[in-house]
Amino acid sequence: xxxxxxxxxxxxxxxxxxxxxxxxxxxxxxxxxxxxxxxxxxxxxxxxxxxxxxxxxxxxxxxxxxxxxxxxxxxxxxxxxxxxxxxxxxxxxxxxxxxxxxxxxxxxxxxxxxxxxxxxxxxxx
Numbered sequence: 197x198x199x200x201x202x203x204x205x206x207x208x209x210x211x212x213x214x215x216x217x218x219x220x221x222x223x224x225x226x227x228x229x230x231x232x233x234x235x236x237x238x239x240x241x242x243x244x245x246x247x248x249x250x251x252x253x254x255x256x257x258x259x260x261x262x263x264x265x266x267x268x269x270x271x272x273x274x275x276x277x278x279x280x281x282x283x284x285x286x287x288x289x290x291x292x293x294x295x296x297x298x299x300x301x302x303x304x305x306x307x308x309x310x311x312x313x314x315x316x317x318x319x320x321x
Contacts, residue, residue: 198246198253200304200312201282209239209286217241217284224314227321228294235292240314242285242304248278253306255287260299266292294318 207221219241226235244251254270269287276283294300297318304312 198244198251198276198306198311201243201245202241203243203302203304203312203314204241205302205314205316206239206241207237209241211284211286215284217243217286225317225319226294227319228297229321231297231318231320232293232295235294236290238289238292240287240289240302242287242312244274244276244283244285244304244311246276246281248276248281250275251283251306253285253304253311256301256303256305257289257292258301258303259296260301265295265300 204219204222206219209217209219211217250273252271252273254268256268257266258264272285274283274285297320300316302314303310
């Protein structure tokens with residue numbers, strides 16, 4: 197079964213030619229003056245672990261009432277290493293809509309089941 201090793205939100209992410217991820221400005225909360233608003237640019241870096249081969253995943257972004265705030269992303273085909281069953285991917289979000297204060301859930305799904313989650317907190321400053 198495939199599972200998420202980590203799902204990290206950050207200001208910038210890139211993978212080198214060997215697949216090593218470089219993450220800058222890791223965060224789990226955003227402070228805003230008011231809602232609704234948008235967050236300019238951010239990245240989601242995800243590590244997957246499972247049986248070697250390819251796995252199809254989708255990423256969903258939902259508010260704390262389980263409403264989708266973006267269309268589902270995917271399916272994404274992520275290769276898992278034949279040596280250790282690990283793989284990773286990076287998504288870039290531009291103008292991420294944040295319609296209200298509270299929690300947002302970034303879900304990673306495989307085979308229709310949630311295999312990992314990152315919570316983003318949006319708070320008034």
